[in-house]
Amino acid sequence: MPEAPAGTLYRGREGMWSWVAHRVTGFLIFFFLLVHVADTSLVRVSPEAYNAVIGAYKNPIMGLAEAGLVAAIVFHAFNGIRVMLVDFWSSGPRYQRVMLWIVLGLVVVTMAAFLPRHLMNVFGGGH
Amino acid sequence: MSETTAAPELAAPRAPRNRRSTRTNYELYGWLFMRASGVLLLVLIFGHLYMNLMVGDGINAIDFAFVGGKWSSPLWQTWDLLMLWLAMIHGTNGVRTIINDYAERVGTRVVLKSALYLAFTITVVLGTLVIFTFEPCPAGADPELLASICFP
Ligand code: HEM
Ligand code: HEM
Numbered sequence: 001m002p003e004a005p006a007g008t009l010y011r012g013r014e015g016m017w018s019w020v021a022h023r024v025t026g027f028l029i030f031f032f033l034l035v036h037v038a039d040t041s042l043v044r045v046s047p048e049a050y051n052a053v054i055g056a057y058k059n060p061i062m063g064l065a066e067a068g069l070v071a072a073i074v075f076h077a078f079n080g081i082r083v084m085l086v087d088f089w090s091s092g093p094r095y096q097r098v099m100l101w102i103v104l105g106l107v108v109v110t111m112a113a114f115l116p117r118h119l120m121n122v123f124g125g126g127h
Numbered sequence: 128m129s130e131t132t133a134a135p136e137l138a139a140p141r142a143p144r145n146r147r148s149t150r151t152n153y154e155l156y157g158w159l160f161m162r163a164s165g166v167l168l169l170v171l172i173f174g175h176l177y178m179n180l181m182v183g184d185g186i187n188a189i190d191f192a193f194v195g196g197k198w199s200s201p202l203w204q205t206w207d208l209l210m211l212w213l214a215m216i217h218g219t220n221g222v223r224t225i226i227n228d229y230a231e232r233v234g235t236r237v238v239l240k241s242a243l244y245l246a247f248t249i250t251v252v253l254g255t256l257v258i259f260t261f262e263p264c265p266a267g268a269d270p271e272l273l274a275s276i277c278f279p
Pocket of ligand 2: 077081162165170172219220221224225
């Protein structure tokens, strides 16, 4: 494959992979949201119906899925800010690669703050 | 790869360009909306996740009474309403772009986009109705399952 001409972002390497990841996470979050609004609507059926369905979110497998969902949101959100900086900040395109590493660093820090608390809630010991 | 393909037709150098490929600016507005809504969604969703997963017992505390407590406050009603609309418009517009990129046949696009807009309409209408018609203290419900605000 020929070398990408200088200055383009979306040809292989970090610029392209971050775009793929942004797309995949956005797509997944959208489908989660459809299901999420549907099961929240059970509060209009009865307290028992809502509690039964939300109870399914409290087992360890779902607990891990929630951790994955949060990771997807956090990446999509921080990378979204990076995309905006590339678009609107005059030096953005020059720093797009550095900013991707900053995004990944912020994702790690945010998850480090979130995971212990959440996993304790999910696997007991937290209460 | 070995066969030769016809060279694409190129305009003569410095020929005046007709840059208008569409009559409207809707794609530009969509592009701007993705960015503006993204900033707001970051605050709304991080706040939502913090309140529902980090505070107190996190996921274990969520039940009908929890929702009853939150949605008896206009702050959280407004919060969730904004989050619902912005996330659904942002997500639907994003998925529309993805469909445009990968579904090459016109028929496939029409089918996928119709399904997308149907899901959008159902979800936004349902979610909005739920927020506005929610009854935190339904008559005759088991008092054990209700929020403390139901027992002043
Ligand atoms: C595992 C993580 C999540 C949990 C446990 C959770 C839990 C809840 C709960 C208990 C409610 C009821 C009202 C309230 O508490 O405000 C709710 C509503 C809502 N959530 Fe989440 N949520 C999660 C993730 C998300 C995400 C990632 C989004 C956005 C993409 C989101 C969007 C919404 C919306 C729009 C509503 C209002 C629904 C309606 O109008 O009927 N939630 N969520
Ligand atoms: C948390 C805050 C969020 C921020 C900061 C954000 C930011 C962005 C930005 C800036 C774009 C445009 C990317 C581009 O034009 O290249 C985008 C695309 C997208 N977003 Fe979000 N977003 C957020 C939340 C969400 C949510 C909740 C959903 C799902 C309901 C979502 C789904 C999508 C999708 C499907 C795309 C299209 C991806 C593509 O075309 O490749 N986003 N987001």
